[in-house]
Amino acid sequence: MQTDFLDKLRDILGEKGLLTGQDVHAGYHTDPRGTGDVRPEAVLRPASTSQVSQIIAFCHEASQPVVVQGGLTGLVAGARPEHGEIVISLERMNKIEEIDTKAGKITVQAGTPLQVVQEAADAHDLVYPLDLGARGSCSIGGNLATNAGGNRVIRYGMTRDLTLGIEAVLADGTIVNSLNRHIKNNTGYDLKQLFIGSEGTLGLITRATLRLFPKPKTQVVAFCAADTFDAVLDLMTHMRSALGSDLSAFEVIWAKTYEAILADVAGVKAPVPLGHAFYVLIEMMGSDVVNDSEKFETCLGEALEKDMIVDAVLSRSTAEIDAFWDVRDGMAYAMGKQQPAVGFDISLSIADMKTIEEVLLTRLQSALGEVRLFIGGHLADGNLHLVAKATGDRPQPRDQIQDIVYEWVGEVGGSISAEHGIGTLKRAYLRQSRSATELALMRTLKQAMDPKNILNPGRVFSSQANHLG
Ligand SMILES: Cc1cc2nc3c(=O)[nH]c(=O)nc-3n(C[C@H](O)[C@H](O)[C@H](O)COP(=O)(O)OP(=O)(O)OC[C@H]3O[C@@H](n4cnc5c(N)ncnc54)[C@H](O)[C@@H]3O)c2cc1C
Numbered sequence: 001m002q003t004d005f006l007d008k009l010r011d012i013l014g015e016k017g018l019l020t021g022q023d024v025h026a027g028y029h030t031d032p033r034g035t036g037d038v039r040p041e042a043v044l045r046p047a048s049t050s051q052v053s054q055i056i057a058f059c060h061e062a063s064q065p066v067v068v069q070g071g072l073t074g075l076v077a078g079a080r081p082e083h084g085e086i087v088i089s090l091e092r093m094n095k096i097e098e099i100d101t102k103a104g105k106i107t108v109q110a111g112t113p114l115q116v117v118q119e120a121a122d123a124h125d126l127v128y129p130l131d132l133g134a135r136g137s138c139s140i141g142g143n144l145a146t147n148a149g150g151n152r153v154i155r156y157g158m159t160r161d162l163t164l165g166i167e168a169v170l171a172d173g174t175i176v177n178s179l180n181r182h183i184k185n186n187t188g189y190d191l192k193q194l195f196i197g198s199e200g201t202l203g204l205i206t207r208a209t210l211r212l213f214p215k216p217k218t219q220v221v222a223f224c225a226a227d228t229f230d231a232v233l234d235l236m237t238h239m240r241s242a243l244g245s246d247l248s249a250f251e252v253i254w255a256k257t258y259e260a261i262l263a264d265v266a267g268v269k270a271p272v273p274l275g276h277a278f279y280v281l282i283e284m285m286g287s288d289v290v291n292d293s294e295k296f297e298t299c300l301g302e303a304l305e306k307d308m309i310v311d312a313v314l315s316r317s318t319a320e321i322d323a324f325w326d327v328r329d330g331m332a333y334a335m336g337k338q339q340p341a342v343g344f345d346i347s348l349s350i351a352d353m354k355t356i357e358e359v360l361l362t363r364l365q366s367a368l369g370e371v372r373l374f375i376g377g378h379l380a381d382g383n384l385h386l387v388a389k390a391t392g393d394r395p396q397p398r399d400q401i402q403d404i405v406y407e408w409v410g411e412v413g414g415s416i417s418a419e420h421g422i423g424t425l426k427r428a429y430l431r432q433s434r435s436a437t438e439l440a441l442m443r444t445l446k447q448a449m450d451p452k453n454i455l456n457p458g459r460v461f462s463s464q465a466n467h468l469g
Helices: 003-013 049-061 114-123 140-146 229-246 255-264 292-305 318-336 356-368 398-411 427-433 436-449
Strands: 018-020 042-044 066-069 086-089 096-100 105-109 163-169 175-178 204-211 218-226 247-254 278-286 311-314 342-347 371-378 383-390
Touching: 003 018, 003 042, 003 049, 049 086, 049 163, 049 175, 049 204, 096 114, 105 114, 114 140, 140 204, 218 229, 218 292, 218 318, 229 247, 229 278, 229 292, 247 255, 247 318, 255 278, 255 318, 255 371, 278 292, 278 318, 292 311, 318 371, 318 383, 342 398, 356 371, 356 383, 356 398, 383 398, 398 427, 427 436
Parallel strands: 042 086, 066 086
Antiparallel strands: 018 042, 096 105, 105 204, 163 175, 163 204, 218 278, 218 311, 247 278, 247 371, 342 383, 371 383
16 A cells, blocks of 8 residues: 555544554454454555545545444445455544433434443433443444344344434545434435445444334343243244333243253353243333333233243342343353354344244255254344354364355345445345345445445455445
């Protein structure tokens, strides 16, 4: 990289804003999937939207590809640099700019960690309901770019549903201020949607206005065991109809995954003993301080009487609520511990989840010999995470495992990515979940908004011109 090129970037960003040489530590090319092969030559750390605009305009002029980084917790290798790219890290753009408690809105810079936003809302007796295991490290910009889902989609929706407005910088440095602050605003195209879920390929998100909600006054969590999938479905229907919108999470863990969590995640304790087929975390958040706990307990009692569950414990304190959620959050860590293995984040109709373990184990084992499967996730959203691991002393047959799993997902009309995005890891399979016309429209948008292909090239689509997948 030319010295005068870096000098110009230093002029824009100042000394703190440009890292090169030894200062570019492994944290800038490591994500939960491991350390990438490419150590970037430079990391740009803008402190304002104006600086982002200037550096992108400069990179655009020089046709210099960039990759955008938030907290680097993404699970599809989208934020790791590839050859020839420099990093733009939003880590210095981490301020909460405004909270409007009456209207329930918060405006933040894109590098702000999710947990900081949650805590800011909490301090005003409000809630920013997006929640996921990586809350302490992931950024609002990364949440928006991947349209993150998480644990409370059943009640509040995905990041898209929590976003009022966005400010973004386009590939040529143009700042698009679409920081709408209204719930209702039908004035032409809803431009923020171009950036939400597009994984940094259409623009770099710099600020966002997000929705806040009244903080629920009660929170009760149960951890249950069930012996059949039909019983789990009956339980979900029962809890949904009894609790309505107060049902805030319904998370299911398959037996093998529960075993792995208890074995591999430090500090978690089994809320209910091993020995069942499914484990379910159910959460209610309501507003009736006097009656909610009793209502929840009555619903669970009915579920026990009707054999939907065979065992259950109910939280009696905040510490127990946290302990139950630690088991659920431990799923990501237990699955990560299976590496080398192949991870999936799929959407399915709930009916197809009944046979997932049997069908996939049969198909994978007939092709590959002994394979272990770990399954669990946001059942009520139709979203499961799974990890497949071929055992034995051999390299992981990644492509074969992916082909077999995604072929089945295609057969049952599922989606190859429910909430993690496509990144670089899943792009070869994108055509399995999107039609040719949808892919062509995506290509048209990318070409129109980033004709030089400098923004996150190769994420979602292959970098080759006119080639998707
Ligand atoms: C333990 C654990 C649990 C998780 N649980 C969930 C879960 O339940 N639900 C879920 O959806 N995800 C989950 N994830 C995945 C991950 O946390 C989310 O995808 C998160 O939203 C990524 O945020 P980030 O700031 O780390 O983004 P990064 O990893 O830094 O980036 C992700 C993508 O967004 C792009 N990007 C980042 N910032 C910007 C920006 N400002 N403008 C434009 N593009 C940008 C990057 O280039 C990259 O393509 C989990 C991850 C872990 C490690």
